[in-house]
Structure formats: C-alpha cells, structure tokens
Amino acid sequence: MSPPVCAIPGAGPGNGRALARRFAAAGYRVALIARRDETVAASAEGLGAAHGYVCDVTDGAAVEATFKAIAAELGPVETLLYNAGNAVFGSVDEVEAADLEAAWRTNTLGLFHCTRAVLPGMRAAGAGHIVVSGATASRKGGARFAGFAQAKAAQYSLAQSLARQLGPEGIHVAIAIIDGVVATPRTREMMPDRPDTFFLDADAIAESVYQITRQPPSAWTFEFDLRPFGERW
Amino acid sequence: MSPPVCAIPGAGPGNGRALARRFAAAGYRVALIARRDETVAASAEGLGAAHGYVCDVTDGAAVEATFKAIAAELGPVETLLYNAGNAVFGSVDEVEAADLEAAWRTNTLGLFHCTRAVLPGMRAAGAGHIVVSGATASRKGGARFAGFAQAKAAQYSLAQSLARQLGPEGIHVAIAIIDGVVATPRTREMMPDRPDTFFLDADAIAESVYQITRQPPSAWTFEFDLRPFGERW
Amino acid sequence: MSPPVCAIPGAGPGNGRALARRFAAAGYRVALIARRDETVAASAEGLGAAHGYVCDVTDGAAVEATFKAIAAELGPVETLLYNAGNAVFGSVDEVEAADLEAAWRTNTLGLFHCTRAVLPGMRAAGAGHIVVSGATASRKGGARFAGFAQAKAAQYSLAQSLARQLGPEGIHVAIAIIDGVVATPRTREMMPDRPDTFFLDADAIAESVYQITRQPPSAWTFEFDLRPFGERW
Amino acid sequence: MSPPVCAIPGAGPGNGRALARRFAAAGYRVALIARRDETVAASAEGLGAAHGYVCDVTDGAAVEATFKAIAAELGPVETLLYNAGNAVFGSVDEVEAADLEAAWRTNTLGLFHCTRAVLPGMRAAGAGHIVVSGATASRKGGARFAGFAQAKAAQYSLAQSLARQLGPEGIHVAIAIIDGVVATPRTREMMPDRPDTFFLDADAIAESVYQITRQPPSAWTFEFDLRPFGERW
Numbered sequence: 001m002s003p004p005v006c007a008i009p010g011a012g013p014g015n016g017r018a019l020a021r022r023f024a025a026a027g028y029r030v031a032l033i034a035r036r037d038e039t040v041a042a043s044a045e046g047l048g049a050a051h052g053y054v055c056d057v058t059d060g061a062a063v064e065a066t067f068k069a070i071a072a073e074l075g076p077v078e079t080l081l082y083n084a085g086n087a088v089f090g091s092v093d094e095v096e097a098a099d100l101e102a103a104w105r106t107n108t109l110g111l112f113h114c115t116r117a118v119l120p121g122m123r124a125a126g127a128g129h130i131v132v133s134g135a136t137a138s139r140k141g142g143a144r145f146a147g148f149a150q151a152k153a154a155q156y157s158l159a160q161s162l163a164r165q166l167g168p169e170g171i172h173v174a175i176a177i178i179d180g181v182v183a184t185p186r187t188r189e190m191m192p193d194r195p196d197t198f199f200l201d202a203d204a205i206a207e208s209v210y211q212i213t214r215q216p217p218s219a220w221t222f223e224f225d226l227r228p229f230g231e232r233w
Numbered sequence: 234m235s236p237p238v239c240a241i242p243g244a245g246p247g248n249g250r251a252l253a254r255r256f257a258a259a260g261y262r263v264a265l266i267a268r269r270d271e272t273v274a275a276s277a278e279g280l281g282a283a284h285g286y287v288c289d290v291t292d293g294a295a296v297e298a299t300f301k302a303i304a305a306e307l308g309p310v311e312t313l314l315y316n317a318g319n320a321v322f323g324s325v326d327e328v329e330a331a332d333l334e335a336a337w338r339t340n341t342l343g344l345f346h347c348t349r350a351v352l353p354g355m356r357a358a359g360a361g362h363i364v365v366s367g368a369t370a371s372r373k374g375g376a377r378f379a380g381f382a383q384a385k386a387a388q389y390s391l392a393q394s395l396a397r398q399l400g401p402e403g404i405h406v407a408i409a410i411i412d413g414v415v416a417t418p419r420t421r422e423m424m425p426d427r428p429d430t431f432f433l434d435a436d437a438i439a440e441s442v443y444q445i446t447r448q449p450p451s452a453w454t455f456e457f458d459l460r461p462f463g464e465r466w
Numbered sequence: 467m468s469p470p471v472c473a474i475p476g477a478g479p480g481n482g483r484a485l486a487r488r489f490a491a492a493g494y495r496v497a498l499i500a501r502r503d504e505t506v507a508a509s510a511e512g513l514g515a516a517h518g519y520v521c522d523v524t525d526g527a528a529v530e531a532t533f534k535a536i537a538a539e540l541g542p543v544e545t546l547l548y549n550a551g552n553a554v555f556g557s558v559d560e561v562e563a564a565d566l567e568a569a570w571r572t573n574t575l576g577l578f579h580c581t582r583a584v585l586p587g588m589r590a591a592g593a594g595h596i597v598v599s600g601a602t603a604s605r606k607g608g609a610r611f612a613g614f615a616q617a618k619a620a621q622y623s624l625a626q627s628l629a630r631q632l633g634p635e636g637i638h639v640a641i642a643i644i645d646g647v648v649a650t651p652r653t654r655e656m657m658p659d660r661p662d663t664f665f666l667d668a669d670a671i672a673e674s675v676y677q678i679t680r681q682p683p684s685a686w687t688f689e690f691d692l693r694p695f696g697e698r699w
Numbered sequence: 700m701s702p703p704v705c706a707i708p709g710a711g712p713g714n715g716r717a718l719a720r721r722f723a724a725a726g727y728r729v730a731l732i733a734r735r736d737e738t739v740a741a742s743a744e745g746l747g748a749a750h751g752y753v754c755d756v757t758d759g760a761a762v763e764a765t766f767k768a769i770a771a772e773l774g775p776v777e778t779l780l781y782n783a784g785n786a787v788f789g790s791v792d793e794v795e796a797a798d799l800e801a802a803w804r805t806n807t808l809g810l811f812h813c814t815r816a817v818l819p820g821m822r823a824a825g826a827g828h829i830v831v832s833g834a835t836a837s838r839k840g841g842a843r844f845a846g847f848a849q850a851k852a853a854q855y856s857l858a859q860s861l862a863r864q865l866g867p868e869g870i871h872v873a874i875a876i877i878d879g880v881v882a883t884p885r886t887r888e889m890m891p892d893r894p895d896t897f898f899l900d901a902d903a904i905a906e907s908v909y910q911i912t913r914q915p916p917s918a919w920t921f922e923f924d925l926r927p928f929g930e931r932w
Contacts, residue, residue: 097342097345097346100345112325113330140390141393150341150394151387154337154341154383154390156374157385157386161324
C-alpha cells in the first residue's frame with residue numbers, strides 16, 4: 001500500500017514548512033506548492049518525503065495542471081492543507097483595490113481552485129481532509145485590516161460551505177482560526193521586542209492540524225482557534 | 234440650504250427602488266446607480282427627486298467619474314446606500330470560479346470603490362451614512378451558497394472594518410442582514426406557491442434603513458437583521 | 467379605543483426612565499416596574515401616563531400578581547421592554563456564587579417570568595412586542611465580567627428562543643446590544659474624566675427601541691447593537 | 700513522580716465514562732463525580748484508575764469538600780473535565796422557571812464552584828486544564844430549547860471569561876461544542892430509527908478532548924465543535 005499524499009499550497013516558512021514536517025513524520029508523501037521556486041526548495045530541504053511544485057494558486061489552469069502532476073507522481077491527494085495567504089494590512093485609506101483583489105484571490109479563489117482539483121480523487125476514495133489556515137480576521141473586520149479581513153472572511157465562508165456540503169460525503173473540511181503571529185525568522189526580526197511567548201509556534205499549530213485529520217467521522221471539528229497562552233483576546 | 238443627497242448603487246426593482254422612494258419622500262435628492270440604462274430608468278420613473286447614473290460599480294474609474302458627476306449635479310453625497318449585489322447560487326460543484334469572482338466584485342469591491350468615492354465629501358462635512366444591504370449569507374456559509382456567501386461574508390467584513398474606522402470620524406456605517414426573499418414581481422413569479430407572509434416587503438426594509446440613518450451619534454447601530462415574522466431561523 | 471400599554475421592568479434612571487418618556491410621548495400608558503418604591507416614584511415623576519409598580523422580577527408569584535394588576539388597571543400589555551439588570555463586575559476571583567446567581571435571576575429568570583405573564587394577552591391580541599436591553603457581554607465573556615457576562619449570555623439566548631418561537635405567532639421579540647456606558651448622574655460621577663461622547667444617551671437608545679416596535683411584521687429585527695460613535699470595538 | 704489527576708464532574712454513561720477511560724489509559728488517576736452513587740459506581744466499573752465521589756456540583760460547600768478529598772486521596776487536580784449537564788427541553792410554554800434554574804445551576808454554577816475548587820492547586824502548579832462539554836445550544840437559542848440553551852449560553856460565556864483570565868496564568872480553558880446526540884444505550888433506545896452515523900461516539904469526543912489537553916501553551920484552542928459527519932448544520 002502506498003503512503004497517503006498531503007498537498008500544501010502556501011508552503012512557505014512558518015506554517016507551510018511545519019505542516020510538511022509533521023505530515024512527513026507521519027508517513028505522508030508531501031506536495032509543497034508555492035509561487036516561487038526558492039520558497040518550495042527551502043521548505044523541501046531536508047524533507048525526503050517532500051516534493052516541490054511551483055504554481056500560482058490563483059490561476060485555475062495552473063492549479064489543475066499541478067494537481068494532475070501530483071496525482072501522477074505521488075498519488076491521489078488524501079489531505080489538502082490550504083495555507084496560501086496574502087497579507088495586505090491597512091485601513092481603507094491605506095489599501096488599494098488591487099490589494100483587496102490580490103488578497104481575495106490568494107485566500108479564497110485559490111481555495112476554490114484547489115478544492116475543485118482534489119475533489120474527484122477524494123470522492124473516488126470516499127474520504128479526504130481539507131484544513132484551511134484561517135485567522136482572527138476570518139471572523140472580525142478590524143479597522144486596520146480592511147484588505148486582509150474581507151479576504152479571510154470570504155475564505156472562512158467558503159470553507160463553511162464546503163464543510164456543510166462535503167461532510168456527508170465523507171470529506172472532512174476544517175479551519176484553524178490562528179489568533180496571533182506565527183514565529184518565523186522574519187516576524188521575530190520585525191518585532192524584536194516581543195517575548196517568545198508572544199508568538200505562536202508553527203510546529204504546535206501543525207500538531208493540532210494533524211490531530212484534526214485523525215478525528216473519526218463520528219466527531220469532526222469544523223472550526224478551532226489557536227492562540228498563544230499569553231494573548232489578550 | 235440644498236437638500237441632502239443619497240446615492241444608491243444597485244438601484245434595481247425591490248430594495249433599490251424602495252430606498253429611493255423612502256429617501257425621496259424625506260426630501261433627499263437621490264442618485265440611482267445601476268449597470269443598465271433600463272434599470273435606472275425604471276427605478277427613477279415617477280420619482281421627481283431621482284436622477285439616474287449608469288455605472289458598473291466594479292470598475293473603479295467609472296465609479297470615480299460617476300460620483301464626480303453626482304457631486305457636480307446634485308451636491309456632495311451625505312448617504313450611501315450600497316445595494317449592489319450579484320446572486321450566484323449553487324454548491325461548489327455548481328458554481329464556477331468566474332461566478333465567485335463576479336459575486337465578490339459586485340458585493341465587496343464595489344463597496345470599496347464607492348466608499349473611497351464618497352469619503353472625501355463625508356470627511357469634509359464631518360458626517361455621513363453608509364448602509365449596506367447584507368444577507369443571512371453574510372454570516373453563514375450554506376452548502377448551496379458557495380459562490381454567494383463568500384462574497385457577502387467579505388462585504389460584511391469590509392463594512393465592519395469601515396464602521397470601526399469611520400465611526401470616530403463621525404461617519405456612520407451599518408449593515409442590514411436581510412434574512413429572506415424580498416418581494417418583487419420576479420421573486421413572486423419564481424415562487425408562486427409562497428404566501429405573502431413568506432416575503433420581505435422592500436418598503437419595510439427601506440423604512441428601517443431610513444430610521445438607522447436618523448440615529449444620533451451617541452447610539453449608532455452597526456448591524457441589524459430583518460426577516461418576515463413567519464420565517465424559521 | 468384605549469391607548470396601548472407598555473410595561474418596563476427595570477424602570478430606573480437611565481434607560482428605564484427614557485423608555486417610559488418615549489413611549490408615553492407616543493401615547494402609551496406606561497407601567498414602571500422596579501424593586502424599590504423610590505425608584506418607581508422617581509422614574510414616574512412628571513410623566514402623567516406612567517404608573518408605578520413595586521415588584522421583584524425574580525419572584526414568579528409577584529410578577530404574576532403585578533401583571534394582573536397592570537392588566538386590570540391599564541389594560542393588556544402590548545409592549546414589554548425588559549430592562550431589569552444587575553451588574554456584578556469582576557473576575558472569577560472577585561465575584562461570588564451568589565453574585566452569579568443574582569445576576570442570572572434578574573437578567574434571565576425575570577425575563578422568563580415577565581414573558582410568561584404577558585404572553586396570554588399578546589396571544590389573545592395576536593400581536594405584541596418584547597424588547598430586551600442586552601449588552602456587549604451578551605455575546606462576549608470578558609475576563610473581568612465573569613458574573614455579569616454569563617447572565618447576559620443566558621438572557622440573550624432566552625430572547626433568541628422566544629423570538630424564534632413567538633415570531634410566527636405575530637409577537638416580535640428583539641434585543642438591543644448596548645455597547646458602552648449609558649449616561650446617568652451616577653455613571654457620569656463615577657467616570658468624571660470621560661467626555662460626553664464616551665457615553666450612550668438613554669433617549670437615543672429609547673428612540674431606537676421605539677422604532678424597532680414600529681417595524682411591520684414583514685421585516686422584523688431581532689438584534690441590533692448600539693454604541694457611541696467614538697467607541698473602539 | 701505521582702500520576703496526574705483528572706476530575707470529571709458529570710461522570711455518567713456517555714461522555715463522562717468515555718473521558719474517564721481515555722484519561723485513565725493515558726496514566727491519569729481519575730476522580731469520577733456524580734450526584735448518585737450508582738452512576739459513579741457504574742462509570743468506575745472496570746477502571747482501576749478511577750475513584751468515585753458522590754457530590755451535587757450545584758452545592759458549593761459539597762464541591763469544596765469533594766475536591767479537598769480528591770486532593771488528599773489522589774493528589775492535586777491537573778485537569779478538570781466539566782461534563783455535568785441537565786437537559787430540560789421544550790419551548791417557553793413547556794418549561795417551568797424551576798427547569799431553567801436547575802439547568803443553569805448544573806451547567807453554569809457548578810462550573811463556577813468546581814473552577815474555584817481547583818484553581819488554588821492549578822495556580823500553585825502554574826499549569827492546568829479545564830475543558831467544558833458544551834453544545835450547539837451554547838451558541839444558539841432554538842425555539843424548543845428555551846430552558847436548555849440559556850444555561851449552555853451562560854456556561855459558554857463563563858468558560859470564555861475563565862479562558863481569557865486564566866490563559867496568561869498558564870491554565871488552559873477550552874470548550875467542546877458538541878453538535879448532535881451522543882450514542883448511549885438510552886439515546887439509542889429513544890431514537891431507534893436513527894442510523895449509527897446519526898450519533899456522536901463518546902470515545903471519539905474523549906479522544907479530541909484529550910488531544911486538546913496535549914496542546915503546548917504556544918497554540919491553545921478555546922473552542923472546537925464536534926459533529927458526526929452526516930449532520931446537517
């Protein structure tokens with residue numbers, strides 16, 4: 001029996017890389033998907049089970065081709081971890097229409113494209129997992145998140161529509177509401193005065209996502225929040 | 234003193250026309266905005282205070298030009314009633330990427346364009362009202378609303394970001410969560426077996442929207458739902 | 467035809483008194499209900515249409531007797547404005563079990579008692595309004611609101627159960643989510659450094675509540691928030 | 700080093716028994732708490748690590764005495780799994796004030812009492828877990844759940860207040876929103892026509908609760924829903 005396949009659009013440092021590591025450790029073949037070759041290469045480094053795919057998730061034809069290649073090379077995708085994002089911060093004065101659109105395309109349209117690409121295989125298997133990396137902004141439109149929050153809200157809504165439709169087909173859709181900043185070299189450098197406890201640890205997130213994909217169909221989670229213990233909320 | 238100006242993108246039959254009637258009755262000059270000339274003409278008919286503007290709200294340059302014309306011809310916009318919508322129903326199997334995008338552009342991007350167009354005038358006046366026509370789908374992604382709900386969720390989120398930012402500047406942003414089907418000749422014909430009590434009355438919606446714009450700044454509503462009394466929810 | 471009757475449990479200074487004033491101005495006979503005689507008397511002062519009733523809303527038998535007296539003396543209650551509250555602030559360390567219980571009894575159990583008392587009359591009339599004074603805490607349990615928030619959450623939930631059941635019977639149930647501090651002599655004195663714009667104006671709240679009771683059954687609101695324009699949320 | 704201690708108020712068949720089994724399997728000493736001796740005895744049967752305590756969680760003094768006994772006999776409580784509940788179903792016409800009160804006391808007041816009882820020990824340890832068994836009714840007041848939903852809403856709110864306060868102290872508070880009916884001999888008998896897939900499996904719930912208590916402090920979940928895959932929501 002061949003190992004199960006996990007595809008990770010948005011396979012950058014932070015969550016993407018940590019998810020890859022966790023699922024590889026569990027015996028998955030991992031397809032890392034990102035727009036740029038360097039990103040994919042960096043995330044795949046040292047992970048024998050990881051295979052890189054360069055693809056812009058907002059491009060429907062490219063997504064279709066990429067997932068065909070994944071199926072051919074690794075096998076049908078059992079688990080889709082949708083981690084692609086695009087963070088444009090700022091108020092209505094600070095963001096432009098193009099920022100709103102780019103955020104929506106990456107967070108929401110890309111999820112639609114990837115879901116359509118994996119659905120035939122999951123339906124054929126009568127099983128599958130789709131876990132989306134959401135954010136606090138998925139549920140709350142802050143004044144300074146006019147561009148980002150609308151995209152995460154649309155993504156959350158689409159994930160909910162998918163969960164409601166696909167659950168009865170045996171396909172488990174869930175969303176992690178990540179409430180805080182994930183520690184990466186870049187975020188640590190941007191916020192040098194913050195203590196370790198301010199940041200979410202990407203490996204801890206990946207572990208929770210992995211556990212969600214272990215749930216038997218008789219008790220599935222759609223939504224779970226994740227925040228560092230010291231976070232005020 | 235010249236009468237206040239109210240702009241209504243999405244000025245079709247149903248809510249658009251009813252809002253125009255209500256604000257005209259209150260002494261407003263009303264700018265009706267829709268994509269097609271016939272829509273604008275039909276909604277303006279018999280409303281002396283109404284002026285029609287043909288404009289695609291998803292086109293930023295067209296929106297800017299239209300609102301410049303409104304300001305020149307009618308005066309600065311005091312109240313923006315964002316009623317433009319685009320309903321593509323269906324599950325993830327039934328809608329296409331282009332449907333999701335069209336829904337998002339009309340519901341969310343158009344709101345952004347129109348808000349940017351009216352903000353300078355509202356800020357100069359230190360006051361203004363923006364009321365958005367939302368839907369149940371703004372807060373809930375149903376299985377058969379994969380295209381529509383994500384767009385309304387993004388719109389809701391953007392409205393919330395706007396409300397949080399603009400409230401302290403004296404600009405009131407609100408959203409009506411319309412939970413049900415508005416009676417129009419078209420919806421009545423599509424659902425001939427439904428009793429009168431199944432439908433929302435557009436004039437009743439318009440009255441509630443009007444009252445929201447009467448609230449003094451010491452007690453502003455952001456969100457209010459509207460449903461027919463017999464609706465199961 | 468005799469004037470309609472409005473009953474206001476929690477008829478103290480602030481919202482209670484302002485609601486009485488607003489509905490009296492609209493031609494209602496107003497039954498002011500509070501635990502203490504002085505409260506009732508102070509709120510009734512100068513309001514010819516107001517009649518005071520001393521009653522502890524947490525006592526089911528007393529509520530039944532009071533509403534019988536109101537029906538006999540003023541007529542059947544058409545509108546119930548449930549404004550009784552009990553604010554015990556503090557964290558889990560600062561509040562005691564008795565505080566949680568008192569808060570729940572006043573906010574939630576009292577609403578149940580009063581609803582049961584007015585329902586027969588409203589059902590006989592095939593119409594009626596019940597509007598509850600909620601709070602931000604109705605939807606959010608803050609760290610320092612361990613006693614208060616649980617009671618407002620229970621009250622909100624009960625109001626929602628009532629709205630869902632009674633709507634189809636023609637009885638309109640709504641809740642105002644009051645997000646901020648209402649200006650009263652006492653709150654102004656407690657927070658002397660806050661500007662006028664920090665506070666909600668009770669008359670503005672009362673006006674919005676009154677407008678909600680004007681909605682025709684084809685477009686009823688269940689929930690609406692109210693906050694001063696400068697409030698950060 | 701002595702094994703960690705887990706206390707389970709509401710240790711009946713279904714979730715209570717399954718939680719006990721799961722934590723016992725992980726090496727915990729388990730304190731089973733229920734009102735009746737038979738309940739405790741039945742749940743403890745065959746679980747060597749389980750110790751029964753008869754206690755009414757709505758009685759503050761009894762709760763204090765029980766947790767003193769647990770600390771003395773088993774050691775300080777590291778994990779509190781609050782599973783006590785009281786389901787009175789029915790509309791506002793079908794439930795009585797006493798039903799609302801009993802539901803609130805068991806779901807909410809009992810959680811307060813038990814939290815107060817375990818807090819000193821958890822604070823001394825600088826760590827601890829409190830997981831509450833919530834329900835769909837925690838977030839939604841249905842027409843036929845007037846008694847139950849208000850109690851679960853209050854419980855949810857209290858859990859949220861606790862999570863916000865205790866998180867920064869290193870104590871993890873979470874709530875499982877259980878959306879459906881848990882399979883027990885009694886529920887299966889009550890709904891004989893329902894297929895297996897209609898029911899939640901208590902062991903699956905217990906596994907998810909257990910995993911939540913494994914999360915490192917850098918990524919804690921407060922809220923997660925659990926429903927059988929075929930559930931319409």
